[in-house]
Amino acid sequence: MGKIIDIVTSSQAVPFGLTLSQMFVGLGAVFVVGAAANAGRIVLIRTAGERMIARLRRQIFGRVMGQDLEFFDRNRTGDLVSRLSTDTAIVSKSITNNVSDGLRAAISASVGVGMMVYVSPKLTGIMLAVVPPIAIWAVLYGRYVKRLSRQTQEAVGDLTKVSEERIANVRTVQAFSREANEVARFDIEVQKIFKLARKDAVASALFFGGNGLAGNLAILAFLGFGGRMVLGGEISIGDMTSVMLYSAYVGSALSGLSSFFAEVMKGVGAGSRLFYLLDREPLIDRNLHGVQLTRAEFTGRIVFDNVGFRYPTRPDVPVFNGLTLDIAPGQRVAIAGPSGKGKSTVAALLLRFYDPHMGRILIDGHDLRDINLDSWRSLIATVPQEPVLFAGTIRENLLYGNPNACDADLIHALEMSDAWHFVEQFPHQMDTYVGERGVSLSGGQKQRIAIARALLAQPRVLILDEATSALDGTREARVLESLDNVAQNAEHKLTVVTIAHRASTLKQSDVIVVLGENGAVEEVGSFNELLADTSGYFYHLMAAQAAEHTH
DSSP: OHHHHHHHHSOOOOGGGOOHHHHHHHHHHHHHHHHHHHHHHHHHHHHHHHHHHHHHHHHHHHHHHTSOHHHHHHSOHHHHHHIIIIIHHHHHHHHTHHHHHHHHHHHHHHHHHHHHHHHOHHHHHHHHTTHHHHHHHHHHHHHHHHHHHHHHHHHHHHHHHHHHHHHHTHHHHHHTTOHHHHHHHHHHHHHHHHHHHHHHHHHHHHHHHHHHHHHHHHHHHHHHHHHHHHHTTSSOHHHHHHHHHHHHHHHHHHHHHHHHHHHHHHHHHHHHHHHHHHHOOOSSOOOTTSBOOOTTTOOOOEEEEEEEEEOTTOTTSEEEEEEEEEEOTTOEEEEEOSTTSSHHHHHHHHTTSSOOSEEEEEETTEEGGGBOHHHHHTTEEEEOSSOOOOSSBHHHHHHTTOTTOOHHHHHHHHHHTTOHHHHTTSTTGGGOBOOGGGTTSOHHHHHHHHHHHHHHTOOSEEEEESTTTTSOHHHHHHHHHHHHHHHHHOSSOOEEEEEOOOHHHHTTOSEEEEEOGGGOEEEEEOHHHHHHOTTSHHHHHHHHHHHHHHO
8 A cells, every 4th residue: 555655656667567547457356356256265164154053053953852861950941042043143143243354354454464564674563562462361251251152151051041941931920920030030030141241242342442552552663763764764664554554454353353262252151051951971872883772672561679769869868768560571560659750750761761770671581671672662641740841732742653644543543642623623624723832722621632642652551641631530431441441452562651649540550569668669459459448558548539539
């Protein structure tokens, strides 16, 4: 630029034998090519960055889905959602926008410094004297921002946890008129984020303000020394102008590098929460190379051999301490007992959501830990007391049990679960939208659709955890009768494990296992056998239930 000024303001010849007009046209062409190259750089780098982030999101979500239940017991849903959304967005910005801008700034600074040295090494040294203190200041600022970014993302995770939980349970909130309290609780989390953001704003102001001050002082020094050099004839006014323009160019690039470094540190702070998810190995090994259970060879023999278990989040509270249980193939077994004695834990251990701390669970003679987990779970279907329906249609929820089922299969399963009579009354029948968590359906309707979904999976082991608790006696009897028919007419023996309190449900079982203190087996027998023993644990349990219903 200084050379151009000298040519325009003097009689110097234009390089390469060009006219002044040709020189300006050539420079214009260079600028156009530069703009096109800049546009291409942005497209290529950001596309590559977004592809990396898309892959990162897929990997993180896959790792989350493959974690054991202890992980989900310790990490709330809202925080995990925050990591998948907010944290990845920050890392995305750090990789896409900032890498592109950072590379451009680094190249611009390098070229600018090179040209400054070429024109006047002495003036360049004066301008670059501010770089070391700015670099030290940037490192200190980066460390602070990295720590602050992690704290901010944790606070955002807490905010997401509160909002996700309260919105999901808004009926309970409104039923107790606690809206104002929840808004206040939410505001506490908002204030935490605000305070951290204010710290970030102050730190950024000090950092960039300090950089600006250093740059301005360097310019003052440049003008003083440069003016003397021009007066002394060491350089021309054009050379001084060139160095000044290049220094502004370099200053802008260094400012970009500072912003790049700050954003990268924020990305590193947020990324550490993501890399934890990527690095964490599930405590439950899926054992993909383990014993492969096949539908044809599977018999359904289940043995709990001296099993001891404590929930990882409650290590001081034993659930089982030597549970021994033998379930024969094709048997209908009911697990009964007072609340909190480990009935639902039997289902959790069978699904291998957790591993026992003592003893072992045998499936057809194989330790469950030695079995390919996917092959085992493909033979099981479960219906929990509070069944989960995904936001979608009834059809989509049913197909979750068997993606290859046709409409006839779906209707048959709905008939077996006594659900078709209300589904066919909906205007859109199976294409009726059920809402998030099946909110548009009643508890009994959700249970029956969940039972239909389980039947579509054609399981060899069916686990029913209070699966008919929301049904009235008549509906429950129909569903249980249908399940009996399914078990009797199945191509292979169907083992049914029922967890229940109701006498009407327990009566349908071949064997009832009664759990008492510490999950110990108190009694085993048929409903009539156990009830005949008036001094037995089961008799007193049923008597207490009858007394509760009477009152």
